[in-house]
Amino acid sequence: xxxxxxxxxxxxxxxxxxxxxxxxxxxxxxxxxxxxxxxxxxxxxxxxxxxxxxxxxxxxxxxxxxxxxxxxxxxxxxxxxxxxxxxxxxxxxxxxxxxxxxxxxxxxxxxxxxxxxxxxxxxxxxxxxxxxxxxxxxxxxxxxxxxxxxxxxxxxxxxxxxxxxxxxxxxxxxxxxxxxxxxxxxxxxxxxxxxxxxxxxxxxxxxxxxxxxxxxxxxxxxxxxxxxxxxxxxxxxxxxxxxxxxxxxxxxxxxxxxxxxxxxxxxxxxxxxxxxxxxxxxxxxxxxxxxxxxxxxxxxxxxxxxxxxxxxxxxxxxxxxxxxxxxxxxxxxxxxxxxxxxxxxxxx
Ligand code: SAH
Ligand code: SF4
Numbered sequence: 001x002x003x004x005x006x007x008x009x010x011x012x013x014x015x016x017x018x019x020x021x022x023x024x025x026x027x028x029x030x031x032x033x034x035x036x037x038x039x040x041x042x043x044x045x046x047x048x049x050x051x052x053x054x055x056x057x058x059x060x061x062x063x064x065x066x067x068x069x070x071x072x073x074x075x076x077x078x079x080x081x082x083x084x085x086x087x088x089x090x091x092x093x094x095x096x097x098x099x100x101x102x103x104x105x106x107x108x109x110x111x112x113x114x115x116x117x118x119x120x121x122x123x124x125x126x127x128x129x130x131x132x133x134x135x136x137x138x139x140x141x142x143x144x145x146x147x148x149x150x151x152x153x154x155x156x157x158x159x160x161x162x163x164x165x166x167x168x169x170x171x172x173x174x175x176x177x178x179x180x181x182x183x184x185x186x187x188x189x190x191x192x193x194x195x196x197x198x199x200x201x202x203x204x205x206x207x208x209x210x211x212x213x214x215x216x217x218x219x220x221x222x223x224x225x226x227x228x229x230x231x232x233x234x235x236x237x238x239x240x241x242x243x244x245x246x247x248x249x250x251x252x253x254x255x256x257x258x259x260x261x262x263x264x265x266x267x268x269x270x271x272x273x274x275x276x277x278x279x280x281x282x283x284x285x286x287x288x289x290x291x292x293x294x295x296x297x298x299x300x301x302x303x304x305x306x307x308x309x310x311x312x313x314x315x316x317x318x319x320x321x322x323x324x325x326x327x328x329x330x331x332x333x334x335x336x337x338x339x340x341x342x343x344x345x346x347x348x
Contacts, residue, residue, distance in 0.1 A: 038186030112165025
């Protein structure tokens with residue numbers, strides 16, 4: 001039944017106000033409910049001790065407080081990575097992963113069920129596209145983990161939209177979710193704590209640039225020439241490097257922000273010294289940072305992860321050329337924490 005009720009996390013403050021006004025509720029109830037959800041991390045109307053019983057009944061009868069049902073949860077051996085597979089009311093799979101690292105609690109969330117971009121090494125790409133997530137469904141992934149962390153007196157410090165899906169294909173809902181979580185009267189996570197990763201959808205990057213948000217942007221590059229990039233990321237045929245890179249330069253100019261490029265190192269494919277040098281030539285002069293990560297092997301892709309030595313050599317070439325490069329650890333490899341990998345396992 002919940003599926004038929006509007007999800008409360010899909011509402012902004014005005015939307016909530018409108019509903020409450022329709023129920024003849026005084027305006028201050030908006031704050032009580034908003035604070036309850038986004039500051040105190042309540043998950044059901046029964047948890048509000050400051051609301052009258054009849055309003056709690058209305059809320060439970062007419063609004064949904066849970067669209068995402070956790071159906072599987074995996075924890076890495078070191079306990080530092082927790083991955084949850086959720087099921088939406090219409091039976092779609094969505095994943096979110098929490099990575100604890102030093103003082104950081106970074107959450108990797110999904111923007112779509114599946115993905116239409118078809119990147120060959122990506123488990124989500126291999127399963128195809130189901131649908132866009134709503135803003136509320138994106139927000140709920142964060143609230144789920146925030147509630148979990150609260151039981152340990154901890155909180156979410158960073159959010160990366162690097163789970164399932166292409167966030168710039170679901171631009172409005174993704175940004176709506178970030179705005180909701182950024183709201184200083186609610187969840188209040190600073191805009192700089194968010195990173196959106198895109199496969200390189202040019203019109204959306206241009207739109208994002210002129211909106212001048214403080215949110216970080218990462219572009220998945222993985223290859224510095226069109227022939228390899230088109231093989232790995234089919235969208236490169238539509239938005240090739242000679243168009244993508246100038247738009248990235250423009251983004252940096254307009255926003256004054258450092259851009260991140262992502263590079264999944266695949267043994268013998270894009271992890272050789274000449275690949276690193278090609279990348280140096282491509283991004284020279286840009287205020288950027290390169291994140292390399294050894295490939296997470298997936299079912300339908302024969303490529304292998306690079307070795308630690310080769311990853312270090314690759315990063316060294318970039319660093320020596322003045323392009324900051326960090327090697328991201330493969331977190332949670334034992335729990336299939338790579339993009340879309342858990343959902344892929346559950347799909348029959
Ligand atoms: N659709 C967006 C964000 C989700 S994917 C994008 O493509 O950027 C997040 C990152 O994980 C991307 O850089 C993507 O290329 C990378 N990725 C996907 N599958 C991977 C795998 N099997 N191993 C390593 N990185 C992978
Ligand atoms: Fe989609 Fe990103 Fe996976 Fe490509 S890498 S298929 S864009 S989720």
